[in-house]
Amino acid sequence: MAVMKKSYLFGGEKRWRNLAPIYFLLPGVLFYFIIALGPSIATSIYSLTDASGLRGADVNWIGFDNYDEFLFQGLASRDNIDATLRTLRFCAIVTLVQFSIGLILALLVNQKLRGRTFFRTLFFMPVILGVVIQGLMWKLFLQPRGGPMATIFGWFGAQSEFLGGQPDEAFMWVIVVQIWANVGITMVIFLAGMQTISSDLYEAAKIDGASGWQLFRDVTWPQLTPAVNTNFLLNIIGSLQAWQLFLVLTGYKAGTQVLGYLVFAEGFGQTGEAPSFRQGFAAAASMVLFFLVLVIGFFANRFVTWRERKFL
């Protein structure tokens, strides 16, 4: 036993008991520093430089010039602010619609109906596809030359270029694809929440003569609070950061950019004619996005905390 005690790292058994949790946490903390926090801090520093991201290139400290350019310089600032507002619009629509459809789907597949396992799988299936696959599938579906949606439009004498056409329409289709691709996760979280609700509550309410709507309003909805809050936050943060579908579906098309895509395009020379590598500027844009997520996430978190206090 004495031998065992000597083998404890940095001291005796009591000390080991006190410090063991810290030792076990160290790898995780280290991993977090290297993978998440480190790059985040580096990005904030990068945003104050003119870094191109090219190995060997000069990096100069330019203070807040990138922020000044992003927010105030010329009409490029108009495009940047438009992209920011478009990001917020995307977030609001996706969050609201995905949340609602996910809830409805969860309610449906939570019923004791034939084939519900099939439908659960069907609705969740898009989630397991990668963004590129999701995008390519919808590009085929929205192919303006004889694609399925073009055929349906044709039945009504309508015609569209879909993703290659009007920016507002292209933007709307990206929203559709984003919701289709992610509603399965929302549904599953709601479904898991519904299955934790005790059947006794429903039986008691039914005995009291509660209608279907009353069952939902007074039993299901309050009891779903943890799932509602989780979905609410996940949908907001996920949609604020989404940009890959824009890359696959529309490319860097005027009038459709969101902030996440703007960061990528500026950083990697994808902005069109005579592009430059501007990772310092891209870092500034990503800090704007971070601030947006932070503020909205803060208020969303306050809201869900209030809901939890109210219902639970």
Next chain:
Amino acid sequence: MKGKLGPFWVLAVVLALVLAACGGDDDGGDDSGDNGTTETTEAASGGDDGGEDGGEAGEEVSLRVLVHQNPPLTDYMTDFNAQFEADNPGVTIDMEIVAPGGDYATAVNARLAAADVDVIDYCIDPCAGFSTPVEDYMGDNVEAPAWQQLIQAGLVMDITDEPFVQNFDEASIQDAATFEDSVYAINMGRVSYSGMFVNNDLLAEVGVDLPTTWDELVAACDTINATGNFCMTQGGADGWPIFVGAYGLLGAAFPDQAALAEGLWTGDIKWNEGEGLALMEKFQIYAQDMLEPGVTGLGHNEATARYAAGDVAFLPTGVWQAPVLEESEPGFDWTYVPFPGSDNAEDNQYLFGKYDMSWMIASDTPHPDIAKAYLAGLADPDNYQTFVDATGYLPTQPTATLNSKLGEAVAPLLENYRVGFEQYYISPTGAGQWANGSQAASWFDPFNEWTDAGELADQVQADLEAGLGG
């Protein structure tokens, strides 16, 4: 107190170990394992200083080559690589093909940053060789183009003194491969993008003569569309073919495109006045009346295959699509003519274009002699002639000739070849997204939101002036 610092010492030691493990070997030359290759002497014998590559005889070398996707080009490169490997025992070419456009810029950046490439086909948008660097008239309000950034970062090898550079004509060396009196690349070909392929049989069938003026082209399109055929098609799914297809209109309006770029910067030329405004109106007719519906469902190569079906009269695009068209074996007689953008036929005799891909060597390649031998192979006159025959590029070597059907069509026009606008133009920092009016053809409905040429012209000029400080 000292004992309480235990966990922090552990953290510090682990951090130090991890950071040490993450640290790269910047010299890139000694540790062959870092580069996924071993070394050779065989191929290096082709270089002037074969000793640089080091290593022992008989070992394997993998030369990492990055090339943009272009079927005739990549087919040629596959054959060339096989021949190079046969001529250089022990050398393997590891060629990665990446789609042009944004993906290619990302690949170039990432591979150079990781010291993971030896030879690069520089084809970052607009894939125009070394397009204009920052000129004096631009002042400080501009970002250097990507190729200039790469050179200034020291990532590209100076090949000024390599003998194979002299295989190319002086104009291509100066315009497409030189920066501050040093040569960093070999440019493999010019292209013309301001012309259009013509379906002669369809014109004869509908009783229309080959249009030589803008008015004749408008009338021809009306006639062709009335017969149930289509005037023009385009690869709109890729975005850029829509405005590149209208570069003939730009050329007819502004024959001196270097002067156009400078004039826009100095304020002497405006998009919403005179020729600029007239150009916007023609762009609108091209986008809305001449292109067939649904072109955004066609990629660039798909549009050429679609054109080969025979019921479209014109395909306004670059000469680089000639091999694709020939491979599609269209059942009609075709030719390539300048886009008749002016009402004066005399103005429609020019072909505008650009230098296309430039091949360069990563400055820190562990195999400099093999990389130079690779470029020397590409520059070899016999190989270069095969390259031109395969790809249809307008030659940049004085001894090469364009022997294809396309060559027959454009040979009389090459005296009137001019470098085009995108080779000269950079937008000022702060300019809005509509500032580059040369791309305005792709901003009209149904491809974007604009329906009035005058309003768009005003917006283009406003977006430009916002960057110029006007």
